[in-house]
Amino acid sequence: MVAPYIAAQSVADLVGGHHSEATIGGVVLTAVALLEMPLLGRTKHRLGDRLGSAATSGEGTQNYFCAAQAAAVLTTLTVTAVWPGAWWLDPVIGLGIALVAVREGLGAWNGEECGC
Numbered sequence: 001m002v003a004p005y006i007a008a009q010s011v012a013d014l015v016g017g018h019h020s021e022a023t024i025g026g027v028v029l030t031a032v033a034l035l036e037m038p039l040l041g042r043t044k045h046r047l048g049d050r051l052g053s054a055a056t057s058g059e060g061t062q063n064y065f066c067a068a069q070a071a072a073v074l075t076t077l078t079v080t081a082v083w084p085g086a087w088w089l090d091p092v093i094g095l096g097i098a099l100v101a102v103r104e105g106l107g108a109w110n111g112e113e114c115g116c
Contacts, residue, residue, distance in 0.1 A: 003101035010094035019087040022077045037067035
């Protein structure tokens with residue numbers, strides 16, 4: 001599960017005052033992930049339903065989280081390009097994504113359907 005890493009890195013970035021930097025390659029890769037991951041997630045959810053495979057559906061949920069992370073990265077890069085004082089936005093959004101991932105993970109552990 002990636003949530004503990006995201007949470008730990010977000011806290012470290014907040015405490016350390018880390019400012020994210022943009023590269024053309026990073027922005028392009030993130031934009032591609034933002035476009036492709038929801039499609040892949042939807043496909044895996046449909047396939048999981050057809051196969052009766054919760055594992056395949058769960059992989060689709062992971063793709064949705066990847067898309068959410070990509071959206072967060074592009075949002076914070078855009079905001080910080082206009083307002084450099086908003087450097088803290090990236091780790092705060094990271095903490096939010098980590099909390100949602102933990103909630104979904106605990107729900108899956110308890111046999112609940114994804115809230116996506």
